[in-house]
Amino acid sequence: MPSFTPTYDRKRVMAGMVATRLAPYSELTPAVLPADSVALGGVWPSSPQVWTPVGATQEGVSFLFRRGTNSLMIEEQLTPVAVETTEVEFKVEMTLAEDTFETMRVAYGGGAIVTQAAASGVIGKKTLTLSDDLDHFALGLEGKNTYGFWRRILIPEIVSIADVEQVNRRSQSLRLYKVSFWALSAISQVVFSEQTAAALP
Amino acid sequence: MASTGKVVLKTAFSDVFRVGGLEITSEGVELDRKTADSVLEAARNNHVQLHEVEAAPTKTEGSGS
Numbered sequence: 001m002p003s004f005t006p007t008y009d010r011k012r013v014m015a016g017m018v019a020t021r022l023a024p025y026s027e028l029t030p031a032v033l034p035a036d037s038v039a040l041g042g043v044w045p046s047s048p049q050v051w052t053p054v055g056a057t058q059e060g061v062s063f064l065f066r067r068g069t070n071s072l073m074i075e076e077q078l079t080p081v082a083v084e085t086t087e088v089e090f091k092v093e094m095t096l097a098e099d100t101f102e103t104m105r106v107a108y109g110g111g112a113i114v115t116q117a118a119a120s121g122v123i124g125k126k127t128l129t130l131s132d133d134l135d136h137f138a139l140g141l142e143g144k145n146t147y148g149f150w151r152r153i154l155i156p157e158i159v160s161i162a163d164v165e166q167v168n169r170r171s172q173s174l175r176l177y178k179v180s181f182w183a184l185s186a187i188s189q190v191v192f193s194e195q196t197a198a199a200l201p
Numbered sequence: 202m203a204s205t206g207k208v209v210l211k212t213a214f215s216d217v218f219r220v221g222g223l224e225i226t227s228e229g230v231e232l233d234r235k236t237a238d239s240v241l242e243a244a245r246n247n248h249v250q251l252h253e254v255e256a257a258p259t260k261t262e263g264s265g266s
Contacts (some may be wrong), residue, residue, distance in 0.1 A: 024214050024227065046252040048225070052213040100248075105214070117220035117243045124247040135214075 011146060018061050018143035020094065022106065023049040025136035025157050033140060033154050033191065037199075040150040042139065051140060054106060055098035058176055061141070064091040090183040090190070092139060092155070099175040101128040107162045107177035112182020134159040139181055149195030156191075157184040207256035208237045218249050231256050 007015060021044055023031035043150035044051040067085040071080035095104045105111045110131035118124030139158045145151035158181040167173055183190065209229040211219055214221045218225040223232075232240065237253065244251045 022214075043231065046211060046254050050211055050213045092229070112215045112217070114217045115219065115247055115249045117218065117247045124249075147254045 006193070014144075014146055016144055018141045020054045020061055020092070021051040021140045022054060023051045023140070024139040024140050030156055031140070033152050033193070036195070040142070040144055044104065049138065052102075054094070054096060055100075055103060056096070058097045060176065063091045063094060064089065088187050090155070090187060092141070092158070092181040094179060096177040096179055097174055101126055103177050104128060105130070106160055107164050107179045109160050109162065134161075136184065137181070139169040145194045147194075147196055151194035152191075155181075155183045155185055155189040156159035156189050158182060159184060207231050207233055209254045209256050210237055210240055211252045211254065213250060213252065218244055218247075218251065220244070225251060229254070
């Protein structure tokens with residue numbers, strides 16, 4: 001009997017990390033992705049909002065997309081006559097591994113860091129003040145696509161809802177901050193884009 | 202666009218960086234190149250990431266539409 005192998009393209013099977021960046025959320029001057037001409041790994045814009053990398057993660061970045069549905073049934077048919085969306089959960093989750101105030105600010109939902117630079121006879125000092133309310137951020141992701149170019153995702157508005165249990169051990173584990181970013185933007189406002197070919201001469 | 206020789210330094214989010222008599226915020230502070238370099242060095246020494254953007258040129262007489 002002849003063997004059967006479905007058609008496939010090995011080069012489309014991908015692994016690899018993505019870079020995650022956060023920017024302040026602004027309704028009037030929202031954060032934007034880099035220009036299309038910026039190559040993979042290039043500099044992200046500092047205007048109108050500054051993008052900041054979230055830093056190291058323990059096990060990379062995970063996307064969670066869950067569409068809740070309601071099946072509309074009739075007595076005469078065993079399968080639904082329609083399936084309507086009731087809710088969509090779109091989350092980006094990771095465990096941050098850089099033990100800094102910048103990480104804590106993100107993990108704990110928001111805040112501000114005031115740094116006084118060291119001067120003659122005066123120590124340098126950082127003070128983190130957490131927010132009572134959740135800060136809203138924009139979240140940008142960048143990875144390599146199947147064509148070897150950039151793939152970028154922009155979620156215009158997210159909040160960080162964390163359930164952090166930060167463990168401090170002598171040598172058994174890292175100090176880690178598990179974070180979960182929940183998209184607040186309408187799902188149609190999330191931008192997915194990728195480069196497919198280099199510009200022609 | 203003509204360079205103004207000035208740059209704007211910004212902090213990320215709503216952070217504040219105080220050095221000498223200066224206070225750098227997320228709104229951005231316009232500085233000359235020499236001052237900006239010393240502020241950036243102080244930021245590095247204090248583990249603060251500042252962002253630099255070129256200052257917008259000021260309108261001069263006869264320019265514009």
